[in-house]
Amino acid sequence: MTNSDPRPWGADAPSGLFERFLERACTSDSKVWARLASWFATDAVDVERLGFRARLHPKDNLSEKRVLYTPGRFDPAELAYLSSMIDDGFTFIDLGANCGGYTLHLAAKAPESARLFAIEAQPEMARRFAFNLASNHFAAVVQLDELAISDERGxxxxxxxxxxxxxxxxxxxxxTITVPALPLADYLAERSIERLDAMKIDVEGLEHRILAPFFQNAPRTRWPRCLIVEQLLATPATDPVALAVAAGYRIERDLGRNVILTLGPAGHE
Known part of the structure; x- marks a missing residue:
């Protein structure tokens, strides 16, 4: 999709007291300063965060709020682990890409041979992602797809x-809106993704709806070598971490909310 915002990045740069408090929040990684800064916040703020330019909207999106005020607290272990995987041909899927925190951070570090795929079903968030992407100049290929991944096509x-x-x-x-959807295996086939190094999936508790049929039907060679998901301990029957472990993944790092899993060799589940 194209960027529909006519104002270039930088038009909404912070100023005045907001700029001063925002700088303190970022440099100190302080929630107290972040709260003070939020009193003066505008609806959209143009900043450089996590290695990329972005127009962030802190008033209606917690992820953008975290990236804006306390970027050091935005999934640092997950981003560091994924960054350590980057090499020639690195391939990454960001399922539930939001404003681009994961994808654009990795794109800023990735070589020209890398391929990064961002999937975002929500039209407004896809628009925001597209603006942020257009505000940067990455060597890597970044593909934004405005659709949902589910257990069926339609x-x-x-x-x-x-x-x-x-x-x-x-x-x-x-x-409620209607959006097009694809199973994960179909998406990989349509994007000619033969090798998938890593995937972050955040679809608000319905990860099992995507992963269960994928693990059952897709060739193991298509599975991501690294999987980052939020664990759902309160609903063990639909916990994506338990599902992945049963399929042959091992827990690399349990970060409390999120878990980093890596795929073990076939036959060693």
Whole structure:
């Protein structure tokens, strides 16, 4: 998709007291300063964070708020692990890409041979991602796809949470829209992805709906070597970490909320 915002990056640069408090929040990685800065925040803020330029909207999206005020707290272990995997031909899928925190951070480090795929079903968040992508000049190829990944192909209902757009998804309460959907295996085939080094998946508790049929039907050679998911201990029957471990992944790092898993050799589940 194309960037629909006519104002270039930099038009919404922070200023005045907001700029001063924002700088303190970032340099000290302090939630207290972040809270003070938020009192003066505008709807959109143009900054450089995590190695890339972005226009961030902190008032309706927790992820953008975290990247803006305390980028040092934005999944540092996960980003460091993924960054350590970057090499020639590095291939990454960001499923539930949001504003681009993961994808654009990696794209800023990746070589020209790398391929990064960002999947975002929510039109407004896809628009924001597209703006952020267009505001940078990466060597790597970054593909943004405005669609959902699910267990079946066709149009499905997507619910938008206007209070925190990061909590939008295939289930919930709020405004509903219809979006196109593909199974993960079909997406890999359509994008000619033969090797998948890593995938981050964040689809608000419905990861099992995507991963269960994928593990059952897709060739193991297509599975991501590294998988980052949020564990759902309260609902063990649909916990994607337990599902991945049962399929042959091993837990590399348990970070509390998120878990980094790596794929073991075939026959060693």
């Amino acid at each position: 149009d499905i209902i997507f619910t938008i949470n206007h209070r925190n757009r990061g909590e939008s998804g295939l289930a919930g309460e709020g405004e």
